[in-house]
Amino acid sequence: MPTKPDTESVAVLDADGGAGDGARQDVLMEVRDLQVHFGMRGGALARLTGRKKGAVKAVDGVDLTLRKGEVLGLVGESGSGKTTLGRTLLGLNRATGGSITYRGQDLAQLREGRLRPMRRMLQMVFQDPHASLNPAMTIRTAVGHPLRIHGLVKDDDEYDAKVTDALERVGLTPPERFLDKFPADLSGGQKQRAVLARAIIADPELLVADEPISMLDMSVRAKILQLMLDLKRDLDLTYVYVTHDLASAKFFCDTIAIMYLGRIVEIGPTDQVFSDPKHPYTKALLAAIPEPDPHRGVPRDLPRGEVPDAAQPPLGCSFHPRCPVALAGCGWEARDLRALLERRWLDLPPQEYAREKGLIGNLDVLSAPRLTTVALAPGKGHDSAELVEYLRQLREEASETEPREPFWRGVTTMREDGGQVVVEFAAPADPKLLPVVDSDVRVACHLYGESQA
Numbered sequence: 001m002p003t004k005p006d007t008e009s010v011a012v013l014d015a016d017g018g019a020g021d022g023a024r025q026d027v028l029m030e031v032r033d034l035q036v037h038f039g040m041r042g043g044a045l046a047r048l049t050g051r052k053k054g055a056v057k058a059v060d061g062v063d064l065t066l067r068k069g070e071v072l073g074l075v076g077e078s079g080s081g082k083t084t085l086g087r088t089l090l091g092l093n094r095a096t097g098g099s100i101t102y103r104g105q106d107l108a109q110l111r112e113g114r115l116r117p118m119r120r121m122l123q124m125v126f127q128d129p130h131a132s133l134n135p136a137m138t139i140r141t142a143v144g145h146p147l148r149i150h151g152l153v154k155d156d157d158e159y160d161a162k163v164t165d166a167l168e169r170v171g172l173t174p175p176e177r178f179l180d181k182f183p184a185d186l187s188g189g190q191k192q193r194a195v196l197a198r199a200i201i202a203d204p205e206l207l208v209a210d211e212p213i214s215m216l217d218m219s220v221r222a223k224i225l226q227l228m229l230d231l232k233r234d235l236d237l238t239y240v241y242v243t244h245d246l247a248s249a250k251f252f253c254d255t256i257a258i259m260y261l262g263r264i265v266e267i268g269p270t271d272q273v274f275s276d277p278k279h280p281y282t283k284a285l286l287a288a289i290p291e292p293d294p295h296r297g298v299p300r301d302l303p304r305g306e307v308p309d310a311a312q313p314p315l316g317c318s319f320h321p322r323c324p325v326a327l328a329g330c331g332w333e334a335r336d337l338r339a340l341l342e343r344r345w346l347d348l349p350p351q352e353y354a355r356e357k358g359l360i361g362n363l364d365v366l367s368a369p370r371l372t373t374v375a376l377a378p379g380k381g382h383d384s385a386e387l388v389e390y391l392r393q394l395r396e397e398a399s400e401t402e403p404r405e406p407f408w409r410g411v412t413t414m415r416e417d418g419g420q421v422v423v424e425f426a427a428p429a430d431p432k433l434l435p436v437v438d439s440d441v442r443v444a445c446h447l448y449g450e451s452q453a
C-alpha cells in the first residue's frame with residue numbers, strides 16, 4: 001500500500017477541540033452533542049405490563065469539527081456507531097438531539113424537503129458496490145442518476161458529457177466502453193469506481209465512505225483508496241471514512257476518531273494517535289492489528305469480553321468492563337460482579353462451580369443495569385458470614401495475581417446487613433473528551449484527568 005501523501009490541510013485542534021481562529025473559516029461541518037437513538041419495539045408482554053420501550057443509543061453525544069479537505073476516519077468495532085454517525089452527517093438518519101452545522105444550517109433540524117437539495121453536496125459511498133448499483137440500469141443511467149434527480153443538466157448531450165467526464169476521472173476508460181454496460185459486466189473494483197463516479201458527478205463537497213474497500217479483492221483495495229485521494233485533491237473533497245480497519249485508516253486519514261459504544265473516546269491527528277495512543281481502547285485496537293511479519297507472533301486479542309449491548313450500556317466509561325487499567329470511578333456496577341464470577345466459574349471443576357454458585361441465592365439481582373449498591377442473599381444452607389467471606393477471599397486472591405483485576409478497585413464496601421451481604425461500588429463518573437497536554441489529541445478517559453486539560 002502506498003505511503004500516505006502529505007495533505008495540505010492537516011487538522012489542527014485547539015483547546016476546545018475545534019479549529020483554531022485561523023482555521024475556523026475552513027470548517028466544513030460542525031457537530032455538537034449529536035445523539036441518534038433507535039427505539040426498540042417492546043414485545044406483546046412488554047405492552048401488557050406497560051414496561052417502557054428501550055432505546056439503542058447508537059450515537060451518544062458526539063462533538064466533531066470537520067475541516068475542508070480533511071479525511072476523517074471513524075474507527076471502532078462493530079456496533080460502535082460509526083455507520084450511524086456517518087449516515088446522520090448526511091441526513092440519512094435523523095438525529096435525536098444535538099446539531100450538525102453545515103453552510104449555516106443545522107442539518108439535524110432540517111425537514112426532508114429542505115434537506116433534499118443539500119444532498120447534492122453530501123454523498124455516501126457504501127460498502128457493497130454490487131448492492132449499490134441497480135442491476136437493471138446501464139452505467140450511463142446509474143452514474144448520471146444524481147444529475148437527473150437534482151436537475152443539473154439541460155439536455156442529453158450535457159448529461160453524456162458529464163457522465164463521460166466522471167467515468168474518466170475514476171479510471172473507467174475509455175468511457176465509451178462502459179457507458180452501455182450493466183453492473184454485472186464489471187469487476188468488483190470497476191463497480192466501486194462506477195459508484196465513486198456517481199458520488200462525484202453532482203460536484204459534492206463531502207463524501208462519507210462506509211467501508212468502501214472491505215468487499216473488494218486485496219489487489220484493488222489500495223488502488224481504490226489512491227483513486228479517492230486523487231479525487232479529493234482534484235475536486236476539493238472532504239471525506240469521512242468509516243472503517244474497522246486501522247491499517248487502511250492509517251494510510252488514508254488525516255484525523256482519526258476512535259468510537260466505542262456511540263461515543264468518540266479518542267480523536268486526533270492520525271500520526272499522533274498511532275504513535276502514542278492514549279485511551280486503553282485505542283491501545284488495544286492498535287495492539288490487535290495483525291503483525292505483517294509472521295515470525296513476530298500471532299495477532300493479539302482485544303481485551304476480554306465483547307462490545308456491550310448499546311441498549312443497556314455500562315455505567316461511567318462504557319469501556320470499563322474490558323479495560324485492564326480501569327480506576328475506582330470508571331463506573332463499576334453489579335453487572336460487573338456477575339461477569340467476574342462467571343469468568344471465574346468457567347474455569348472451575350463442576351463440583352467447585354456448584355459449591356461457589358450455591359453460596360449466592362439471588363444471582364439474578366446482579367443482572368440489573370446501573371446498580372451501584374446491591375444486596376446479595378446467601379444460598380440455601382449458607383449464611384451471610386460465609387458469603388461475605390467468599391467475596392473477601394476473591395478480592396484477596398486478586399490482589400496477589402498479575403495482571404491485577406481492576407474490578408476490585410471499584411468496590412468500596414462489602415458488609416453483612418440483615419442476613420444479606422451488601423456490596424457498594426464507587427460513584428461512577430462519565431469521562432469527558434478533553435485535550436491532552438503537549439498533544440493535539442483529545443481523549444475521554446479518567447487516566448487523563450481534568451488536570452491534564
Ligand SMILES: Nc1ncnc2c1ncn2[C@@H]1O[C@H](COP(=O)(O)OP(=O)(O)OP(=O)(O)O)[C@@H](O)[C@H]1O
Binds near residue numbers: 039
Ligand atoms: N435502524 C436501526 N434500528 C435499531 N438499531 C440500530 C439501527 N441501526 C443501527 N442500530 C444499532 O446501533 C448500534 C450502532 O450501529 P452501527 O451500524 O452504527 O455501528 P457500526 O460501528 O457501524 O457497526 P458495523 O461496523 O457492524 O456496521 C448497534 O447497536 C446497532 O445494532
